Amino acid sequence: MKILLVAPVKDVNSEKKVVKSIRFPMISLLYIAAVTPDIHNVRIIEEEDEKIDFNADFDLVGITCMTGTAVRAYQIADEFRKKGKKVVLGGIHPTVLPEEAKQHCDSVMIGEAEPVWNEMLQDCEMDRMKPFYNGGIAQCLDDYPLPRRELLTGKTIFGMQPIVTSRGCPYSCDFCSVWKFFGRKIRHVAVDNVIRDIQNANTSRFMFLDDNIVGDQVYAKKLFCALKELNIQWVGQASVSFIKNDELLKLAADSGCRGLFFGLETVSEQKMKRFAKSMKSQQDILDAISKVMSYGIVFHASLVFGFDDDEKSVFDETLEFLYKSKIPSATFNVLTPYPGTEVYYNLKKQNRLITEDWQYYDHCTPTYIPRNMSLGDLYSGYQYVKENFFSLKNTIHRFPANWRNPIIFTLANVGMKKEFKSEKAFVRRRLENLYEIMERKILCMPV
Ligand code: B12
Ligand code: SF4
Structure with missing residues (x-):
């Protein structure tokens, strides 16, 4: 066929x-x-x-x-x-x-x-x-053949090839469906097979797509030791707790790690506990950022706005913190209630979902009635943070702390700014559509 x-x-x-x-x-x-x-x-x-x-x-x-x-x-x-x-x-x-x-x-x-x-x-x-x-969900990933990379066409970010070493996540965040989909047990591809896959890939740059490349620290150690021999450069996603393991962080850097994506979700101290993450205070995050950067690794944070305990002050609080931290790069998201997640079921039960037209589920458009602010506040607060974070003044302020990675720093910030500019008018129009949908529906407004 x-x-x-x-x-x-x-x-x-x-x-x-x-x-x-x-x-x-x-x-x-x-x-x-x-x-x-x-x-x-x-x-x-x-x-x-x-x-x-x-x-x-x-x-x-x-x-x-x-x-x-x-x-x-x-x-x-x-x-x-x-x-x-x-x-x-x-x-x-x-x-x-x-x-x-x-x-x-x-x-x-x-x-x-x-x-x-x-x-x-x-x-x-x-x-x-x-x-x-x-x-x-298969128990053993080694029964699966390696991905057919020769079928890849087109350019990828920095010429990097995607690669996966695991499936599954032991956490159960209420806004995520990964743990239900791939299970809560981490399943690994044997290190030898990962190495074979890399050797077949015809590039020295990789993006590990694992939800958490250090989810199993024993496996991660084995993997990083093997990667050291290959002289590659890589980026990936990790839980911030692992940086307490100095040996593993050093091994990651020595194995070619140039950037790590951390799902911080919030920098607000009252809310950090809710995520059951290892960061308990802003100082913990500041220490984590400087430690990761001291190894020449770019720290990329992902932040989410619109949780039920978020108030309008969350936007200024986040911006001030990021300015102080001189963080190299960040992604900002409006909370998106994906079907299959606890957040989705709760909002639906409370009649707070504005639409289930999935085209609006884009991480920029608020698709539900927020608890502690208006829809407009969530939209403009999110825009305000992005506009300020990617402004020339803010970028110049963060640049000297990132001198070890000037190219990645510049490309990440310029790329994100460009995307933000193109999304602005588009999201504005989407919001207007949502107001119209709301007028037609009777939704529960928070008291
Ligand atoms: C790596 C990744 C990315 C990377 C690369 C994505 C890519 N192009 O590969 C980047 C950073 C670019 C990315 C972007 C986004 N991502 Co993403 N991403 C992932 C992540 C961590 C791994 C995906 C992966 O490759 N898994 C390994 C492969 C082998 O698994 P798989 O894709 O599920 O495929 C298997 C099955 O699903 C099935 N299957 C899949 N497709 C098909 C097709 C056919 C025909 C068949 C038969 C079977 C089949 O078979 C596959 C093999 O077993 C997942 C989380 C996760 N663990 O899945 C989130 C995830 C998929 N992403 C998510 C989201 C939300 C996004 C963004 C919207 C985020 C944003 N802020 O913009 C964007 C959207 C990008 C887009 N194209 O629209 C959500 C999706 C939720 C949802 N309900 O849609 C997930 C689940 C993360 C989460 N925490 O919720 N993502
Ligand atoms: S958000 Fe990340 S840590 Fe939380 S359940 Fe999903 S994949 Fe796991």
Whole structure:
């Protein structure tokens, strides 16, 4: 069969342009290609790079789908089905909402694709595809073949290739569905296989996509020791607690780590306890930032606004802290109630969700009635923080502390600023649409 695997853009009609330098290909499709028998021909389209030709000759189209890309994924699926093609949808959104996804495809793949992909291919050839296939959660990742990297097309951020060493997360944050989807036990790819994957990749720059590259510190130590021999540069996501382990932090740096993404969520001391993270005070975070930076590693923080205990003061408090910390780079998000998360169920129960039109679930648009501020306050507070953080004055103030990584610092800040500029008018229009939706609905306003 001729198989097309597609990674959709968020919204094909959107005026919000994705800054090319910060986009990244979907590794899931490379894994699916790897379990596809050689008798089939597989092609991958990253819609960010390449337009889809709906008239092209394919027997089966597989589309990967997150909540933010669901609307576009469904458009693509509908269009291919109109042309008589068989379509299968997979990824986190169809896994959480399989019945919704089924309205747009022949089959929905729930959970991990590897265990059931071949069964589905055989059924497709025999024209007897089942509505749902459930791959569940495999116990051993070493039974999976390595991703087929040669199918990657297009440029990636700093020429980095994506790589994964684990699935699963032991934490259970209420705004995240990863622990329900991939389970609470961390499952690893054997270090030898990771090394083989890196050696096949034809680059010396990697982005580890693991939710927490140091989730299992014994494994991490083994991995970093092996990476040291390869002379590569890498970035990844980590929990901030690991930096108390000096040996591991040094090993990470020696193995080529150039940047780590930390989900801090908040810098407000009263709220830190709620996240059960190791940081208990702003001083703890300041110490963590300077320690990570002293190893030549860029500290990238991810912060979220709009939690029920957030008040309007959260925006100034965050900005002041970030200014003081001279943090190299940060991502700001409006809390997004993804289906399958506790936050989603609670807001829905309280009748505070404004819309379940997934195109609004973009991390910039508030899609629910906040508890301690108005919708407009949340929107403008979020814009205010981004505008100030990426301003020339703020960037110049943070630059001297980041002299060891001038290129990454400049590119990260310039790239984020560019994206912010393009998103501003777009989010404003989305907010106006949401006000209209609210007028039509009676939603619970907080008292
Ligand atoms: C790495 C990562 C990123 C990277 C790279 C993403 C990429 N292009 O690969 C970056 C930083 C760019 C990123 C961006 C975003 N991400 Co992200 N990301 C992840 C992360 C940590 C790992 C994804 C991954 O590669 N996993 C490994 C692969 C093998 O697993 P997989 O993708 O799930 O694929 C398996 C199955 O799902 C299934 N499958 C997947 N697709 C398909 C397709 C078919 C046809 C079939 C049959 C099966 C199938 O089979 C695969 C193999 O087993 C996940 C968390 C997680 N653990 O999943 C969040 C996650 C997917 N991201 C999330 C979000 C919200 C985002 C952003 C919207 C964040 C933002 N602020 O903008 C953006 C959106 C980007 C976009 N394209 O729209 C959420 C999605 C929630 C949701 N309900 O949609 C997650 C779950 C994180 C979370 N904590 O909630 N992300
Ligand atoms: S937000 Fe991160 S730490 Fe929390 S459950 Fe999700 S993946 Fe795990």
